[in-house]
Amino acid sequence: MMTQENNYALVFDIGSSGIKLCLGEKMDDALRILSVIKRPIGSEIRRGMVQKSQEVSLLLEDMLNELKASVDFDFEIxxxxxxINAYGMRSLPLQASFELNYERVVDDAVLDELFDEAMSNFNDQDDFDSRHTFVQEYVVDGFRTMNPAGEKPRKIDAYYKVVMGKNQIFRNLEAALDETSLQGKYHLELGVIASAVAVLSKEDKEKGVVVVDFGAETTGICVIKDDVVRHVAILPFGGQNITRDLTQIAGLSLQEAEALKIEKGNALHYTELMMRAKKENGRQLEFNGPDKEVNEIVVARIEEIVDNIWAQIRYAWSTPSTLANGIVITGGASRLRNLVNLLHQKTNLQVRQSSIEPEMAQVFGLMELAKENCISLLERQAEEETFVDEDLFAATEVETQQEEETQASVEPIIETPAATKQKEKREKPRTKNPVGGIKNGGNFFKDLFTSLTDDN
Incomplete structure (x- = not known):
């Protein structure tokens, strides 16, 4: 038997080094994390793309079972x-034009026809599939607008960015999901968009900002200006590229190289670190031969990654200096020391680390993107009957009647987080985002009141 539904979010963050499954309860301006299940991943997923669908499906089902066992209530998904953040996914420009000759009013039907016309050009690419489309602007008789509805123009032009990827990216992931109990229940979302939702404020998105999500084998880039997604790209390298480079040293294993990267990794060259230390506090930093070798390997790779990020930003936005709120970095590999300083040196933009746990940003963003309630609570049936020996009581008729009335008023209680009394939700007016915009996630994650354990 199902109980009253609350607003629950259930998400899978599928990465190249690990998978996270998270269940949370969404409230006014906060999110209650109920359970997080994590699993490391190996060759089953490479550069964000599922390689071994059967192995991944078994892992996902096992995680779902563990999640259900980790909470003290029963539910259906x-x-x-x-x-999904797979290498090769990127945004491409599309355009369509209609001559209306002052005879038609621009309405939803006209806008749908414009979109279909633009997509007909994309659909010629048989090996690719589109999953997200963002309106950039409309031009109505030479005037730019985001809301042309109601106009009766001579001509209207529409400009879009469509996020596309090879069909195999989606087929492989869907094959893994379809082999689980989730068939027909899943919604695919672009991971870097989810990260942007989690880490950006409304001001960031209006003034212009770049989100860089440093993952294990991919790096996601999302450029947003005027509350519109302007560019998306997933690059084919990340933190594990640095780790693999470090295995060149004296036969280190991947685990040893990862530990070395965490302990000694730095995005700035040791000569600059020495000069900075002397200038800032008069200290003399010393680097021995092995430390120099480690530093040079790390710096060579991270500079290559940052150079590619900067090239994508300039490609997406011809005047990066107008992205007033600069760059926000997130993702597990963003923890590399002085990465903020290196990005600032290369781009001359202001750079900051996200205030949200880097490894969890995508999870939190996916939870906010969850528009549908994700689970239905189930009542637990009593496991055994409770018998009362009436001979033990010698109650008066009135006392017995009172006791029966009291017992009749008691309902079974399901010990779930939803059973706690919630504050009455205030009705708040909500500003509708312009077409092509993404929802502000800045305040949503301000008060996470369940602490999470860092990734191992």
């Missing part, structure tokens, strides 16, 4: 939101 209705929906789940799945993040």
């Amino acid at each position: 209705d929906n789940i939101y799945v993040g």
Whole structure:
């Protein structure tokens, strides 16, 4: 038997080094994390793309079972939101034009026809599939607008950015999901968009900002200006490229190289670190031969990654200096020391680390993108009957009647987080985002009141 539904979010963050499954309860301006299940991943997923569908499906099902066992209530899964950040996914410009000759009013039908016309050009690419489209602007008789509805123009032009990827990216992931109990219940979302939702404020998105999500084998880039997604790209390298480079040293294993990267990795060259230390506090930093070798390997790779990021930003936005709120970095590999300083040196933009746990940003963003309630609570049936020996009581008729009335008023209680009394939700007016915009996630994650354990 199902109980009253609350607003629950259930998400899978599928990465190249690990998978996270998270269940949370969404409230006014906060999110209550109920359970997080994590699993490391190996060759089953490479550069964000599922390689071994059967192995991944077994792992996902095992995680779902563990999640159900980790909470103290029963539920059925209705929906789940799945993040994907696969190499090769990127945004492409599309355009369509209509001559209306002052005879038609621009309405939803006209806008749908414009979109279909633009997509007909994309659909010629048989090996690719589109999953996200963002309106950039409309031009109505030479005037730019984001809301042309109601106009009766001579001509209207529409400009879009469509996020596309090879069909195999989606087929492989869907094959893994379809082999689980989630068939027909999952919604695919672009991971870097989810990260942007989690880490950006409304001001960031209006003034212009770049989100860089440093993952294990991919780096996601999302450029947003005027509350519109302007560019998306997933690059084919990340933190594990640095780790693999370090295995060149004296036969280190991947685990040893990862530990070395965490302990000694730095995005700035040791000569600059020495000069900085002397200038800032008069200290003399010393680097021995092995430390120099480690530093040079790390710096060579991270500079290559940053150079590619900067090239994508300049390609997406011809005047990067107008992205007033600069760059926000997130993702597990963004923890590399002095990465903020290196990005600032290369781009001359202001750079900051996200205030949200880097490894969890995509998870939190996926939870906010979850528009549908994801689970239905189930009542637990009593496991055994409770018998009362009436001979033990010698109650008066009135006392017995009172006791029966009291017992009749008691309902079974399901010990779930939803059973706690919630504050009455205030009705708040909500500003509708312009077409092509993404929802502000800045305040949503301000008060996370369940602490999470860092990734191992």
